[in-house]
Amino acid sequence: MSDTHAQTAAYVRESMIGQSAPPTGQSGAIRWMRENLFSGVTNTILTLVSIYVIWVIVSHLFPWFANSIWRADSLTQCREIRDATVGADAPAACFAVIVDRWQQLVFGFYPQDKYWRPVLALVVFLAAIAPILFQSLPRKALWFSAAAPFLLFFLLWGGSVWLPVCVALGFVIGAVAYRLLVASAGTLTATLAAIVLPLLYWLFLAGPLDAALTAVAPVGLEYVQSKDFGGFTLSFIIGVAGIALSLPLGILLALGRQSHLFIIKMISVGFIEVIRGVPLIVWLFTASLLLNYFLPPGTNFDLMLRVIIMVTLFSAAYIAEVVRGGLAALPKGQYEGADSLGLDYWQSMRLVILPQALKISIPGIVNTFIGLFKDTTLVVFIGLLDPIGLTNAIRASTDWNGVYWELFIFVGLMFFIACFSMGRYSLFLEKKLQREHR
Amino acid sequence: MADIAQAPAVDRSQMKVSDEVAVQITEMNKWYGTFHVLRDINLTVYRGERIVICGPSGSGKSTLIRCINALEEHQAGKITVDGTLLSSDLKNIDKIRSEVGMCFQHFNLFPHLTILENCTLAPIWVRKIPKKEAEETAMHFLNKVKIPDQANKYPGQLSGGQQQRVAIARSLCMRPRIMLFDEPTSALDPEMIKEVLDTMIELAEEGMTMLCVTHEMGFAQAVANRVIFMDQGQIVEQNEPKEFFNNPKSDRTKLFLSQILGH
Numbered sequence: 153m154s155d156t157h158a159q160t161a162a163y164v165r166e167s168m169i170g171q172s173a174p175p176t177g178q179s180g181a182i183r184w185m186r187e188n189l190f191s192g193v194t195n196t197i198l199t200l201v202s203i204y205v206i207w208v209i210v211s212h213l214f215p216w217f218a219n220s221i222w223r224a225d226s227l228t229q230c231r232e233i234r235d236a237t238v239g240a241d242a243p244a245a246c247f248a249v250i251v252d253r254w255q256q257l258v259f260g261f262y263p264q265d266k267y268w269r270p271v272l273a274l275v276v277f278l279a280a281i282a283p284i285l286f287q288s289l290p291r292k293a294l295w296f297s298a299a300a301p302f303l304l305f306f307l308l309w310g311g312s313v314w315l316p317v318c319v320a321l322g323f324v325i326g327a328v329a330y331r332l333l334v335a336s337a338g339t340l341t342a343t344l345a346a347i348v349l350p351l352l353y354w355l356f357l358a359g360p361l362d363a364a365l366t367a368v369a370p371v372g373l374e375y376v377q378s379k380d381f382g383g384f385t386l387s388f389i390i391g392v393a394g395i396a397l398s399l400p401l402g403i404l405l406a407l408g409r410q411s412h413l414f415i416i417k418m419i420s421v422g423f424i425e426v427i428r429g430v431p432l433i434v435w436l437f438t439a440s441l442l443l444n445y446f447l448p449p450g451t452n453f454d455l456m457l458r459v460i461i462m463v464t465l466f467s468a469a470y471i472a473e474v475v476r477g478g479l480a481a482l483p484k485g486q487y488e489g490a491d492s493l494g495l496d497y498w499q500s501m502r503l504v505i506l507p508q509a510l511k512i513s514i515p516g517i518v519n520t521f522i523g524l525f526k527d528t529t530l531v532v533f534i535g536l537l538d539p540i541g542l543t544n545a546i547r548a549s550t551d552w553n554g555v556y557w558e559l560f561i562f563v564g565l566m567f568f569i570a571c572f573s574m575g576r577y578s579l580f581l582e583k584k585l586q587r588e589h590r
Numbered sequence: 591m592a593d594i595a596q597a598p599a600v601d602r603s604q605m606k607v608s609d610e611v612a613v614q615i616t617e618m619n620k621w622y623g624t625f626h627v628l629r630d631i632n633l634t635v636y637r638g639e640r641i642v643i644c645g646p647s648g649s650g651k652s653t654l655i656r657c658i659n660a661l662e663e664h665q666a667g668k669i670t671v672d673g674t675l676l677s678s679d680l681k682n683i684d685k686i687r688s689e690v691g692m693c694f695q696h697f698n699l700f701p702h703l704t705i706l707e708n709c710t711l712a713p714i715w716v717r718k719i720p721k722k723e724a725e726e727t728a729m730h731f732l733n734k735v736k737i738p739d740q741a742n743k744y745p746g747q748l749s750g751g752q753q754q755r756v757a758i759a760r761s762l763c764m765r766p767r768i769m770l771f772d773e774p775t776s777a778l779d780p781e782m783i784k785e786v787l788d789t790m791i792e793l794a795e796e797g798m799t800m801l802c803v804t805h806e807m808g809f810a811q812a813v814a815n816r817v818i819f820m821d822q823g824q825i826v827e828q829n830e831p832k833e834f835f836n837n838p839k840s841d842r843t844k845l846f847l848s849q850i851l852g853h
């Protein structure tokens with residue numbers, strides 16, 4: 153400010169008056185407690201009862217955790233250490249079982265010298281999923297995401313490198329066929345060609361091509377059988393594959409259900425209702441037992457693959473219903489707006505309708521995913537060694553016979569971390585889209 | 591005449607009706623289930639015409655113009671748009687829709703896309719125009735409707751009048767040869783109606799073929815070359831605006847005009 157201004161101004165404050173603190177009890181912890189915990193007689197009673205309950209629980213559990221023993225070779229040794237340190241009556245957790253057997257809980261019976269492969273697979277998976285989850289990452293990275301499933305398959309199962317390459321080539325053939333035909337022959341012909349050509353290729357050409365390439369250049373990793381997979385590796389593979397496959401399938405079913413084409417509509421409705429109306433465990437038994445009757449004798453159709461298919465179909469039916477809710481919530485004007493601009497059905501779905509319908513359905517979709525992921529533990533009933541199955545296997549050894557809670561807490565914690573992250577991501581996405589679209 | 595809201599000044603120099611047919615509707619009938627909504631509609635629209643369609647609520651005005659771009663299906667009769675016969679062939683329908691722009695009462699902008707993306711979506715995907723070029727066209731038309739500075743906002747952040755002008759710009763980006771308007775101002779506050787009507791007037795001044803369902807009689811008088819009155823699914827009367835307002839022939843038209851113009 154210039155001098156002239158100071159002279160003309162009638163009053164200029166030279167020093168600021170210091171802020172005085174509000175009276176205690178009007179702010180901070182005390183006020184918060186009065187408002188939220190002790191605002192009335194009922195509230196006060198509820199608060200006191202809750203505090204008592206929490207106290208009872210914590211006072212029982214805390215010593216068990218505080219005295220926990222992390223280094224021992226067996227449950228017996230654990231008990232000896234406890235008797236020696238805190239006394240025979242004191243509760244003490246024996247987390248030594250986790251330290252001793254965590255590898256088995258995580259990798260199942262995957263060969264020890266090849267642990268680096270699932271670990272690397274996890275890294276690849278995280279790198280591939282990142283650009284899908286976060287829009288701010290460069291879009292070019294999505295090409296890596298597209299290639300990741302084949303890389304993951306190769307890392308986890310091993311075998312000849314040419315098998316996943318030959319399978320992936322089928323998708324490339326489909327894409328190229330579509331590109332070449334769409335301009336000259338129209339969308340329908342191009343789409344049909346993009347489906348039929350890869351199928352023919354996979355049926356008749358992919359196998360010999362793989363064999364030929366393997367003969368010429370035998371590059372690959374040692375093959376690991378599906379029955380050696382177990383623990384969280386197994387849960388993750390089934391869960392991730394189920395999630396990745398059931399979302400597109402569920403969306404297609406939801407669109408099919410509101411289709412004007414009678415046959416497609418009936419197939420979708422029938423599929424959804426039948427799959428949804430029968431418990432998952434029944435479908436898993438179907439996968440493990442019944443399918444053998446239907447498949448030609450001698451076909452060795454991987455049990456894990458069968459389970460993935462069943463889990464996918466099951467959660468796709470739920471996703472379809474969630475997405476249908478989102479589709480129904482959109483005003484008719486959005487469909488008409490897209491139609492009036494001349495967008496065809498798939499364009500208007502992909503560009504206008506689905507982005508909005510999926511946004512509405514995010515909580516429901518993630519909820520279904522979380523359910524699916526936890527349901528992977530059901531595979532224990534058909535003989536696959538998921539983490540729960542492995543806790544049984546661990547207890548079957550004489551060393552750890554009788555350990556329950558420590559194992560279940562560990563398994564529960566791992567599932568909680570995965571499911572909680574999914575829930576948080578869903579919130580993040582909802583908030584972000586909310587901000588963007590206002 | 592004095593009853594009609596003050597008519598805006600319009601430059602009619604570019605408004606020329608040619609004898610080329612833009613839309614031809616013959617003996618068209620439509621039912622909703624058993625309800626006969628449109629009866630024996632015959633209408634020929636020539637290129638450059640500005641037609642205002644009015645009539646009481648439920649008379650089938652919206653249904654009529656929605657039949658022109660196949661948002662509604664008609665069960666009998668023929669509709670030819672720009673020489674293309676409207677049939678159930680999806681190819682024809684998509685072709686007609688990309689030639690015919692439409693503005694709705696509730697705008698129907700896409701809330702998950704920015705204004706610019708709203709305007710470039712169809713040109714990019716339907717017309718296969720490169721993104722850059724589509725954006726330039728979009729900015730050109732956003733300039734025209736006087737909201738270029740909102741291009742990166744989302745529809746939810748704009749006022750109703752602005753949204754409707756974006757909707758008009760979005761249609762124009764497809765460079766349509768015919769524009770349909772279904773009560774474009776009836777969801778707007780009075781002060782926003784004018785800005786939308788001004789945009790429509792400008793469009794008419796440039797010679798666009800327009801079919802408007804509207805109750806803005808001032809607009810009809812100033813811009814239209816033909817006013818059509820519909821009642822109970824029929825075209826009851828049509829005439830050039832002066833005659834239509836001063837000298838209505840049918841009793842139903844008289845009754846409707848006396849109600850809508852008040853007093």
Ligand SMILES: Nc1ncnc2c1ncn2[C@@H]1O[C@H](COP(=O)(O)OP(=O)(O)OP(=O)(O)O)[C@@H](O)[C@H]1O
Nearest residue numbers: 622623625627645646647648649650651652653654
């Ligand atoms: N989807 C539908 N199913 C059944 N009847 C319908 C449908 N849409 C409209 N109608 C009926 O058809 C008639 C004509 O409707 P339309 O919307 O064309 O009237 P309008 O002249 O545009 O009226 P308004 O001025 O209220 O918009 C109305 O009686 C309406 O109830």
Ligand SMILES: [Mg+2]
Nearest residue numbers: 651652653773
């Ligand atoms: Mg209407």
